Amino acid sequence: MIDFSVEIDKQGPLPIIRVKGEIDVYTCTQLNTSFQEVIQAGAKDIVLNLENIQYIDSTGLGTIAHAAREVQQSDGKILVVCPKPQVRKIFEISGLTSKNITLFDDEPRALGAKNA
């Protein structure tokens, strides 16, 4: 099976969570743990890089929605890097992007949105 990993990059202006592998009912808890670590450290806006995921389902979207609700309390956003059409399709069907979750094609655009 495909290896799953989550890496947190705190070096730049915004924290970046980079995920590899498949986000499903088994792996979404690791993603949730990373979100909690970043939010508890005081982050408002968070970049979630999904460039290297092969799959996401409703449990993954639920994890992202939960994080989005938490950062919304401090007017924060989840900036999702999501260039793959099959992953974008899942976001679009769910209607999740209508909240404080925005999709971008690459990391520079997501980071640039902070200053927009």
Add this chain to the structure above:
Amino acid sequence: MPEHHIVKVEIPALSEYVAVIRLAISGVATRMHFNIEEIEDIKIAVSEACTNVVQHAYPNQTDGKINLVATLSDEKLDIAISDSGKGFDAKNPVSDKQDGSNGVNFGLGLGLTFIRSLMDSSEIISEPNKGTTIRMTKNAPEKKVEEPLTNS
């Protein structure tokens, strides 16, 4: 392909095995020459049905099972995902909040939305204390025009 082939897979109703079902159904869909987008659709729909079992069917059990039966024919791929868990009132399946407010559990509602959106047809059969079966169908890709055989 003969009239139809049947593929059966049984997994423990545990989250770490849902990826196994995705691999299996991906192989079946590839065998039927669905394109990559259609294979992704099928994987997500099947995975959502299995996730529902993992999250809801066996609340006080660790030995529950998920059964997948895929029926391949020239016309369509029929898939049934069954459990023998607690079941629910099929007239009112959405019991979880849809906005992520209940943590990582996004609930059956969105999973069902995916299944309905990504497959050509679907239905849920469930009875309290007897289990649940989610059936779904993806119509077969249009057959490519085969090169006529030529005499050499």
